[in-house]
Amino acid sequence: MKVVLASQSPRRVEYLRRLQIPFHQKAVEADESLLEGESPRVYVRRVSALKAAKAAQDESGSPLLVVAADTVVWQEGEFLFKPCNVEEARKMLSRLSGSSHQVFSGITLRLRERGRESSLSGVAVTTVFFSSLGEEEIDRYIRSGEPLDKAGAYGIQGLGGLFVPKIRGSYSNVVGFPLELFYRLLRRMKIDLWSLRRE
């Protein structure tokens, strides 16, 4: 079975690699704009499904499994995307400081087999608690360069981990690829992860 990861995120690539599943990586252009009033749960599910459908369109082989994911940071009713500049990163980090927020990831698996296509999506949610950060600390962190390409302006797998005493939920979800959800969706599609692996 050919496995395609419809993502450019180095962290998702790293997770699939660590599982030792051979896969092809594919960049997809999907319209990621928010619909009015859309909740984070509905949004990440819809966008991950959109990415999976786009990636499947361009692939002719069978059997084929497309894996797509989308992750957002959400605090008090607002989405925190990737900061556009240092000023925006500083604002986001001040907002996260001393409080908690949620991370939502949607995963969609799209399977093509014997001429049929089926799709299954799921969502994981994790609450992340941040320490109280001083202005100097935020500046030092921004100067490290880590915040600028991350949703919510932090990376929990890097220096950002220094600021997180506690999470409640899946950790890999916060990094962008909820492993246990992925495994669960595979099982529901009757796909055996262990035989996908190159042992």
Add this chain to the structure above:
Amino acid sequence: MKVVLASQSPRRVEYLRRLQIPFHQKAVEADESLLEGESPRVYVRRVSALKAAKAAQDESGSPLLVVAADTVVWQEGEFLFKPCNVEEARKMLSRLSGSSHQVFSGITLRLRERGRESSLSGVAVTTVFFSSLGEEEIDRYIRSGEPLDKAGAYGIQGLGGLFVPKIRGSYSNVVGFPLELFYRLLRRMKIDLWSLRRE
């Protein structure tokens, strides 16, 4: 300031590297036997302090910062150490299946400066929830080779992450080096992590 990590754990080494703190690695032989009736909290604190003291003994330089850690898995009043063989790994995984357990890490920082030595220890605790595992799944996981050198017979940063829908507490603690605790202890010792870094 010379930084010494008194540990052979590749995961602790990896964490310090990711923080971009230059350090020397040192293997220490400490007596890690449990005292009668000792709680996991007291145990990891004591053993991490013991490791730090041992490592400091052999170092003559100043200023010197020794970092030591110890991690244990604990479930329903029992310690789960590294399994000695496949049979023990299978027993541990069956025990963890479908329930929760605790991971405790102690960190000790030992600082030598201007002829004085001081030491500070702290403990982090995380609750880890495991999915229900089938026998076949446990066998496949054991065959991957991952469980055998890990306390509790799993590695959350590898395939073991597939079995963990949720944690409550620090993730890096489960891996063996609680980052936020490390940062907090440094601050309490008036050591600025950001200036230790090689930027």
